Amino acid sequence: MKTKDRILQYSLQLFNEEGEQNVTPVDIANVLEISPGNLYYHYKGKDPIIHQLFVDFEEEFKMVLSAPITKPLELSDNWVYFYILFEEIADFRFFYRNLQSILERYPDLEGRFRRLVKLKIRAMASIIKTLNDTGFINISDIEAGQMAERFALQLTYWPTYQTLLDGGVSTPVSIHRGVFGLISQLTPYVVEGADEFLALLTQFRDKMLKNSGRSTSDIC
Amino acid sequence: MKTKDRILQYSLQLFNEEGEQNVTPVDIANVLEISPGNLYYHYKGKDPIIHQLFVDFEEEFKMVLSAPITKPLELSDNWVYFYILFEEIADFRFFYRNLQSILERYPDLEGRFRRLVKLKIRAMASIIKTLNDTGFINISDIEAGQMAERFALQLTYWPTYQTLLDGGVSTPVSIHRGVFGLISQLTPYVVEGADEFLALLTQFRDKMLKNSGRSTSDIC
DNA sequence: GTCTATATTAGGATAGAC
DNA sequence: GTCTATCCTAATATAGAC
Numbered sequence: 290m291k292t293k294d295r296i297l298q299y300s301l302q303l304f305n306e307e308g309e310q311n312v313t314p315v316d317i318a319n320v321l322e323i324s325p326g327n328l329y330y331h332y333k334g335k336d337p338i339i340h341q342l343f344v345d346f347e348e349e350f351k352m353v354l355s356a357p358i359t360k361p362l363e364l365s366d367n368w369v370y371f372y373i374l375f376e377e378i379a380d381f382r383f384f385y386r387n388l389q390s391i392l393e394r395y396p397d398l399e400g401r402f403r404r405l406v407k408l409k410i411r412a413m414a415s416i417i418k419t420l421n422d423t424g425f426i427n428i429s430d431i432e433a434g435q436m437a438e439r440f441a442l443q444l445t446y447w448p449t450y451q452t453l454l455d456g457g458v459s460t461p462v463s464i465h466r467g468v469f470g471l472i473s474q475l476t477p478y479v480v481e482g483a484d485e486f487l488a489l490l491t492q493f494r495d496k497m498l499k500n501s502g503r504s505t506s507d508i509c
Numbered sequence: 510m511k512t513k514d515r516i517l518q519y520s521l522q523l524f525n526e527e528g529e530q531n532v533t534p535v536d537i538a539n540v541l542e543i544s545p546g547n548l549y550y551h552y553k554g555k556d557p558i559i560h561q562l563f564v565d566f567e568e569e570f571k572m573v574l575s576a577p578i579t580k581p582l583e584l585s586d587n588w589v590y591f592y593i594l595f596e597e598i599a600d601f602r603f604f605y606r607n608l609q610s611i612l613e614r615y616p617d618l619e620g621r622f623r624r625l626v627k628l629k630i631r632a633m634a635s636i637i638k639t640l641n642d643t644g645f646i647n648i649s650d651i652e653a654g655q656m657a658e659r660f661a662l663q664l665t666y667w668p669t670y671q672t673l674l675d676g677g678v679s680t681p682v683s684i685h686r687g688v689f690g691l692i693s694q695l696t697p698y699v700v701e702g703a704d705e706f707l708a709l710l711t712q713f714r715d716k717m718l719k720n721s722g723r724s725t726s727d728i729c
Numbered sequence: 730g731t732c733t734a735t736a737t738t739a740g741g742a743t744a745g746a747c
Numbered sequence: 748g749t750c751t752a753t754c755c756t757a758a759t760a761t762a763g764a765c
């Protein structure tokens with residue numbers, strides 16, 4: 290693997306583990322066992338590294354977010370879809386950990402990140418609309434709009450919030466709880482007779498309650 | 510006013526406006542038109558200043574959060590209550606802007622902040638329980654618990670999220686939208702015949718829709 | 730491409746006079 | 748209590764040899 294790629298890979302890992310602010314160019318060079326001078330030969334400091342990492346994240350995230358807008362998800366795919374979003378966020382969690390401060394220091398990323406969030410809202414709105422149109426839930430336009438915004442907020446901040454409360458990092462259990470926190474909001478809107486949907490919800494909830502506080506092995 | 514108090518006051522203002530990370534001890538001294546040496550005579554750097562600001566915030570916030578736990582709110586007080594919480598957060602928004610990074614750098618604050626969030630969850634649970642017990646809404650224990658957690662998350666991150674999306678700071682309109690975002694979640698749980706409650710919700714929503722995108726003068 | 734050595738800078742902090 | 752002058756440190760960045 291080329292040095293230039295290794296720098297990206299290990300930088301991401303270091304940023305996620307230690308927090309971007311706590312990682313210096315010299316730290317990165319040390320982990321890679323190259324000299325700082327060599328690092329600067331490939332990237333002129335942390336800025337261009339972070340920029341490239343964001344570009345990678347943006348590309349992946351855009352692709353995932355576009356899916357439910359382009360083509361409605363199957364009912365049972367919604368769960369999986371939220372898991373994927375949370376995993377994606379976990380992979381680049383250093384961005385979220387100190388979002389404002391990173392966007393302040395790298396102004397060219399701010400607008401791009403904002404567009405991602407707006408796309409996220411649209412993706413959520415699509416999902417909710419599909420559930421409504423296919424008759425699983427019954428929800429007004431205003432409430433659907435509110436819910437889409439709320440979903441986007443929860444997706445963005447849930448992992449951070451969990452870290453704040455539990456002190457730890459994203460585990461499968463906390464992601465599972467995050468997904469449940471999202472979809473359980475649909476419960477009061479489920480239409481009479483949509484048993485398939487209600488069963489999925491209940492099953493999901495029980496699995497979560499059963500596993501809360503336990504190890505993570507038998508989830509997912 | 511004593512220099513020591515002026516330092517606190519102007520530090521808070523600077524931190525909120527510029528972001529704590531972008532403010533150096535010398536900046537603070539400059540704004541106060543005192544020398545850095547003088548600043549260090551009163552506080553040995555930013556750390557003790559931030560610590561004292563947190564203590565002030567903690568005291569106020571604890572008091573506000575305890576209110577609905579100690580004594581149930583009147584129905585119409587819930588609105589006001591959420592406004593107060595958002596205002597309180599706005600007053601010390603620099604903490605929230607880069608929560609993780611501040612808590613990392615000032616480890617003694619982490620546990621205390623976490624306890625505040627847990628108290629927040631309990632306050633939300635109290636409010637929801639009261640609404641349920643007094644017959645305005647009908648909600649299961651599990652869903653009430655989920656909602657309390659969600660309210661706490663939204664209270665914590667809504668202002669930051671708004672700043673991210675709009676680029677600006679907390680305005681009366683954005684706070685209003687935040688409050689609506691919270692209470693509108695109660696809609697599907699409102700019991701038949703709780704017209705008083707439903708009327709309040711509708712009135713609230715219309716006021717928001719009317720004002721969205723407009724100036725902030727006629728809100729609150 | 731990679732190294733060693735060194736330069737630059739800014740934030741944070743103190744000593745000692747007044 | 749306040750100021751001036753100065754210091755220390757860590758992060759960032761570059762020059763030039765190999």
